[in-house]
Amino acid sequence: MKYLFTIILFSACLGSVFAQGGYDVAKIPDDLKKDAIAVVRNEEQFFDIKSLSSGQYDYKVAITILNKAGDGLAEMTEIYDKFMSISNIKASIYDATGKKIKDYKSSDVKDQSLTSNSSIYEENRMKSINFIALSYPYTIEYSFTKEFKGLLYFPSWRDLMGFNISVEKSSYTIQKNKNYQLRYLTSANLKTDSTAIADKIQYKWKSQNIPALVSEPLSTGIDNVANWVKASPNEFEYDGSKGNFNSWKTFGSWMYGLNAGGNKLPEPAKALVQNLIKDAKTPKDKIKILYNHLQQNTRYVSVQLGIGGFRPILAEKVAQVNYGDCKALSNYMKALLNEAGISSNLIVIGNGMPGLNTNYSSMGQANHMILCVPLEKDTTFLECTSQYDPMGFIGYSNADRNVLMVTDQGGKIIRTPVYSPKDNYQIRKTTINLADDGTALLALKSTYANAQFEENLSMMLLEPGEQRKRIIAGNKIPVAELTSFSYIQPDKTKPIINEELNFKSGQLYTKSGDKIFLTLNQINRKENVPLKVENRKTYFAVPYGYHDEDEINFTLPKGYTVEFLPKDIQIASEFGNYTARFTTKDNAITYVRTQTMTNKKYPPEKYNEYVDFYKKVYQADKQKAVLNKVL
Template sequence: MKYFLSLAITILTYFSAFTQGVYDASKIPETLTKDASAVIRNEEQFFDITGIGSAQYDYTIAVTILNKAGDDWAQLEEFYDRFSPISNIKATLYDATGKKVKDYKSSDIKDRISSDGFSLLQDNRVKLLKFVSNTYPYTIEYSFTQNFNGIKSMPYWQAIKGFGTSTEKTSYTIQINKGYNFRYLTSKNLKTDSVVIGDKIQYKWISTDNAAVQSEPLSIGLSNISDWVKAAPNQFEFDGASGNLDNWKDFGSWIHNLNTDGNRLPEATKLVVQNLIKDAKTPKEKIRILYNYLQQNTRYVSVQLGIGGYRPILAEKVAEVNYGDCKALSNFMKALLNEAGIPTNLIIIGSGMPSMNPNYSSISQANHMILCVPLEKDTTFLECTSQYNPMGFIGYDNADRNVLMVTSEGGKIIHTPVYSAKDNFQIKKTNIKFNEDETAEIGIKTTYGNAQFENIFGITLQEPAEQRKIIIRNTNIPGAELLTYKYEQKDKTQPVINEEINFKSNQLLTKGGDKFFLTLNQTNRQESAPLKIENRKTYFSVPFSYTDEDEITYTLPKGYTLEFIPKDVTITSEFGTYTAKFSSKDNMITYVRSQSMNDKKYPPEKYNDYVEFRKKIYQADKQKAVLTKTL
């Protein structure tokens, strides 16, 4: 008996020691710690679909945090709602050797409403736990079960979780009943294993030893270097509604049917519509009048309750309460235009997301709704959540992408308008007059269009004190003292805004011996050049294409003459074009600059060519004129 007892204690001690050493940070290969602040030691996603509208999701993850930069990983933050409760949470903290430090109790885990900051009503809640360690490295591990009562999408899986994070091992398993149909896409060369187990079929993907990637500027994501899987159901059920997602046409039919009889208006609102448009001569004029009515009489409030996350609030309700989310306001605008005799179509869109894949339908590719008005000679798109956008301007997050148009016959993939570099313009004219004491009076007038209008418009909504801070923070002019400023949108029907700013400065001229040096680009200067990256990994792009046109006229102080002026510069590349022209007459210097950039997606091997292009612009923007004082 003593022998067997001793043997049992020995075995238990062995297995305890073995388990504690699993997360020993010293055993992580150097290839995984290089450039990493955290290492995913093990991650397992198991999604068991037990029926058209039910599934169980089991998740486990262990992460070793190497330094303070990896502390963002030291937390459990899992979201759920009444259709996807979370249970059976287990969480453990380990030290550098893999020795267990603490098992967390259920009372340590917070359960809170998940506020997105703008939704009035929503189902979402979140389970929260912050792991705390005073030393590095340390490892956190947690697991949970999530039961789904309604399936409209499936978990996404990607092996590389972000910049500065390596992955030792991660796996994803989808288990289905025989006869259940779903679709999936995978990254190139990722092996899919499938096995039949009784009346179940398992699909499994595994990825190991993914080294960390350092953060790369202008990156458009890690998908070109990481293993990933996207999956979506064909038949689905959610919150009492069922549908088919096997193609965009069927998904569009589901959205259309959700809104059956949803765009009826109260009689009072119908009378308002008819009164507003009674003198309108064209469909475009009617659209503009009713779009202005929408903007002036409604506000955006998100509502995310069950199927309400997909079904618009009734137009009658919006007319009553004067608010709604993107679906409700788009549907309300649809109802207004329908009363005016103008047919429209709701548009499902991934705002700020990649363009929809025409050959792979899934709810996860969309997060927003706008409205399309297909007129005889052109098509107008309306962003119905904005109280400020001119009619037809939908913003660069919605532009130039595949979207789903909802019709009575089903869904149809179409493309939203493209805002070209010339459309996204910034035109700046500056007059700088030097006084005899070398101080300068600076007047700047700028016009912004489309995407650049969108970038600058937010400042007009700020308080004056905050506006002044933003203007001063954004100026390149040395020693600038802000005198006056003004913003004006002369034509509310166009995405164009004018800005007028006046400064004064006594630091534009720098003296060297008996010479005075004047940097000629004072208003739109590239202040630095990016560094080259050897063996860059990810694709890159500028946020949007644009064109900047700058003209600066200098009136020199009395008694100064121009001794040197730079030669004209022209820089051309596949990334864009740049010119700088210099001229002088009497006591005046004129500097004219133009820069046009495109937003194409470039492979990583072209990044250093882009850096060279930017370096040339940086050097050209620093050029100086040389003045001498004659009196």
């Protein structure tokens, strides 16, 4: 007994020593500290699928925060709703040597509602712990269990939590019954270990000793570098509803079934529709009238209640309350069109997300719903949550991607409209009258379309006083006196904004003796060049393809003539094209600049070529004319 007691005591002491020193920062390899704000010491995800409608998710993680930049990781935030429960929360914090500073108690766990300002019905809640340390580095550790009561999706896994975060160990295990069917996708070259244990099968993926990835300009994300797993059930049960993800067709059938009978209008709403369209001559006219009615009489709010997170609120209800989320407003618009004799289809889409994977149907690839109206000669897409987008304009974050059209025959993958660089244009004409004292009077007339309409829409919606402040604060040319300004959408059916600015500015040129040196691109100039990135890891892309045209007409100061004017410039590359033309006539200079950028996604090894192109544009934008005083 004495011998046994000694072994037990020795083992307990060993465990204590390991706990105190296991997170010693000195034990982290130097290559994992390089460029890192934090190191994931160990992350373990275990998901046990118990039935079609239930599962248990066990999560444990330890993260060493190396400096203040990593403090954003020093928290546990876990979201749940009535179909999930979180228990067994344990949390501790350790100093640099791995010595435990504190165990967190249940009273340290905050439990709060996640209802947002745009939401009136939402059951999402969040349990959270904020870890606080007095010095760096320090390590946080926490774990919890989450029980799922309904399985529409499985937890996903990626070994890299983000840029500048390295990984010592990270793993994900899914356990299922032998007869249970699931599907999964993994990143390239990630090994899947499959093990049979009694009547269970475990799939396991793991990573270790992954250095931190430095944030790179214009990056499209780290999925092409990180190891990741996405898994999905075939059949599911959720909130009393059954379905399967065998294909997008069957997924669409489930979505269609959720809305069965949900797009009926009350009699007063039907009468209103008929009255609104009584003089309309074409289906397009009817769509325009009813879409305008939707925008003027409804507002967006989020609704997240169980299956209601996927099932639209009844059109009848929206007609009464005049609000709804993206699903409800799209479904309401569908009901309005149906009353007008026009068929339409709900569209499941990933706003700001990659398009749907055509070969892998699952929840989690979409976050939004819009409406599609197929007509005989064309198809109109409607963004039903915006009170300002013109009919047919769905925004750049919805464009050019695979989406799911929900029909009575099931789901069908289609593609949303493409906004080419030529569609996303900015056309500007500027006159600059240069005075003898170096000041200038400027008049700018600009037109912004599509993606550039989106960029400037918020400015148009501001009060004039706020517009004035932003013009003065954000203008590249210092504004000494703002004479007038306006932002107008001339045609509410088109995504186009006209901007006009008139102002006085200070010195726009430099003088040396009898000569004046005048930079010709005063308005739309590249001010710097991005640094090259050697051994770049991530793909890159510009935010959107665009086309800019600028014409600037200078009236020269009295007594000066043009001594030197640059030669025309033309730059062509796979990233875009640039031209600059310079002409002079009758004491005036005309400068015309065009730049077109493509919106392709480029591999990492192309980035330095992109920088070289950008540098040529930067240098072209600095071209100067030389004016000489007439004696």
